[in-house]
Amino acid sequence: MTERTGGSRKPNGRSSIYYSEADGLWHGWVTMGVKEDGSPDRRHRTGKTETAVTNKVRELEAKRDAGKVDRPGRPPTVEEWMRTYLDDIAARKLQPNTLRGYWSETRNWIIPYLGKHRLDRLQPEHIDRLYARMYEAGKADSHVLKVHRVLSRALDIAVRREKVSRNVAKLLDAPSAGDTEIEPLTQEEARRILAAADGRRNGARWSVALALGLRQGEALGLRWKYVDLDRGVIRVWWQLGRLPWRHGCGDIAACTEDKHRRPCPKNCPKAKRKSGRPHTCIPPTAPRLCPKDCQRHASTCPKRVGGGLVFRPPKGKSKRTIPLPPELVPILKAHRTRQKAERLAAANVWEDHDLVFAQPNGQPIDPRRDWDDWKALLAAAGVRDARVHDGRHTAGTLLIEQGVHVRTVQEILGHSDIRVTQRYTHVASPMTEDGMQRIGRALWGS
Structure with a gap:
C-alpha cells in the first residue's frame, strides 16, 4: 500500500491519498470539520488514477476552505427538507394560519409529487409536471401559484444555507393568478347595515368594521387601552387569532x-x-x-x-394608529357605557380582558360566532350575502370614492404593498364617472 499526504494541512487535519492493492483503486480522505457528536468529519473519495482522486480531494478542500461544507451523510430529499423548513424554520416566523396553509399544500402536493427527489437533483421539469397534475385536477391558477410560492421560499432558504446551489423554482415562470376580485358593498348597503346594527348588542363592532376597515381579528382583539376617545384615535397593535x-x-x-x-x-x-x-x-x-x-x-x-384563541401582533407590518371619524366617537362612547353596565350585572362571572367587543361574560368573541352575527345582520338589513372581510373591502372602496389618496388608504388599512390597495381603484366607478363628466365639460362644455 502506497500513501501520500496532500497539501500543507496541519498534521491532525491533513488530507491523505493512497493506493490500495486490495481493490486496485486510489483512495482519498479529507477532514471537513467536526460532526455534531465531536468526532472528525472525514469524507472519502475513490478513483482509478491518482490524478482523478487528487482532483476530487482538492475540490473537497476548496469547499471546506470556503466554508461550504455539506452536512455529513447523503443530501436530503425534498420531503425531508420541506419538513425541516416548516417545522424548524418557518414555524418561528409565520402566523399559525399561514403555517397551517403551507403544511396543507406541502402534504397534498409537494410531498406526493416531489418528495422522493433528492433536493440537489430537483429539476424544473419535475416542478412542471407537478403543476400539470394540479391543472389536470382542476385547480385554479391561484392555487398553483400558492404551491409555487411555498416551494420557492423553501428552496430560497436551502440556497442560503448551501444545501443546493440554485433555486430551480425560479427557473420557471410563476403561475399567474391575476388580481383577486373584490366585491365591496355599496354606500347605500353599508348605511342599511349600520341602521340595522343600531341598538344591537356589540352593534358598534360593525361601525368600526365599515369605517376603519379593520380585519376581523383586529376588531375582535381591540382593547380599550388602545382606544383614545378624547383624542379620537385607536392603535391597532393586537389581533385575536386561533392557534391550531x-x-x-x-x-x-x-x-x-x-x-x-x-x-x-x-x-x-x-x-x-x-x-x-x-x-x-x-x-x-x-x-x-x-x-x-x-x-x-x-x-x-x-x-x-x-390551541384556542390568543392575542398576537397584527399581520405583517399592520401595526398602526388610525384617527377616528368624528361620528364614530359618540357611538363608541355609548357602547362603552352599555358595556360597563353589562359588566356590573355580570359581577363575578365577568372575565376582564379589556376588550372593546366581548361576550356577555367578558370573554373574547369566537370568530365563528362573529361570522354568524354578521350574516344575521345582513339578513336583517335586507342586504345581499357577503363575507365579513367584504366589510374591509367596503371601507377601502368608500375611502377611494371620497377622493382619499391611495397612499393614505394603504396606511389606514395596513397594507404592506401598495398594489393590494390599488385593487380598490378600479371598482370606484363614481370617481370614474365624475372624471369623464369633467373631461367632457372641458372639451365640449361652455
Whole structure:
C-alpha cells in the first residue's frame, strides 16, 4: 500500500491519498470539520488514477476552505427538507394560519409529487409536471401559484444555507393568478347595515368594521387601552387569532382513546374514493389511527394542547394608529357605557380582558360566532350575502370614492404593498364617472 499526504494541512487535519492493492483503486480522505457528536468529519473519495482522486480531494478542500461544507451523510430529499423548513424554520416566523396553509399544500402536493427527489437533483421539469397534475385536477391558477410560492421560499432558504446551489423554482415562470376580485358593498348597503346594527348588542363592532376597515381579528382583539376617545384615535397593535391544537397523547399513531378521529356519517356525500365510488364509513366503534405527523385531528384528541384563541401582533407590518371619524366617537362612547353596565350585572362571572367587543361574560368573541352575527345582520338589513372581510373591502372602496389618496388608504388599512390597495381603484366607478363628466365639460362644455 502506497500513501501520500496532500497539501500543507496541519498534521491532525491533513488530507491523505493512497493506493490500495486490495481493490486496485486510489483512495482519498479529507477532514471537513467536526460532526455534531465531536468526532472528525472525514469524507472519502475513490478513483482509478491518482490524478482523478487528487482532483476530487482538492475540490473537497476548496469547499471546506470556503466554508461550504455539506452536512455529513447523503443530501436530503425534498420531503425531508420541506419538513425541516416548516417545522424548524418557518414555524418561528409565520402566523399559525399561514403555517397551517403551507403544511396543507406541502402534504397534498409537494410531498406526493416531489418528495422522493433528492433536493440537489430537483429539476424544473419535475416542478412542471407537478403543476400539470394540479391543472389536470382542476385547480385554479391561484392555487398553483400558492404551491409555487411555498416551494420557492423553501428552496430560497436551502440556497442560503448551501444545501443546493440554485433555486430551480425560479427557473420557471410563476403561475399567474391575476388580481383577486373584490366585491365591496355599496354606500347605500353599508348605511342599511349600520341602521340595522343600531341598538344591537356589540352593534358598534360593525361601525368600526365599515369605517376603519379593520380585519376581523383586529376588531375582535381591540382593547380599550388602545382606544383614545378624547383624542379620537385607536392603535391597532393586537389581533385575536386561533392557534391550531396539537396532539398531547404522546404516541399519536397509537392514540385510540375516545373518538380520536371522528367517523364519517354513513350518508356523507363528500367522502369519495379516488375511483369515485361511495366511501365506506368505518363504524364508530372501530379505532381510527392518525399518521405519526397528523395534526388535522388534534382538536379531537382527549389530551390536546396549545390551541384556542390568543392575542398576537397584527399581520405583517399592520401595526398602526388610525384617527377616528368624528361620528364614530359618540357611538363608541355609548357602547362603552352599555358595556360597563353589562359588566356590573355580570359581577363575578365577568372575565376582564379589556376588550372593546366581548361576550356577555367578558370573554373574547369566537370568530365563528362573529361570522354568524354578521350574516344575521345582513339578513336583517335586507342586504345581499357577503363575507365579513367584504366589510374591509367596503371601507377601502368608500375611502377611494371620497377622493382619499391611495397612499393614505394603504396606511389606514395596513397594507404592506401598495398594489393590494390599488385593487380598490378600479371598482370606484363614481370617481370614474365624475372624471369623464369633467373631461367632457372641458372639451365640449361652455
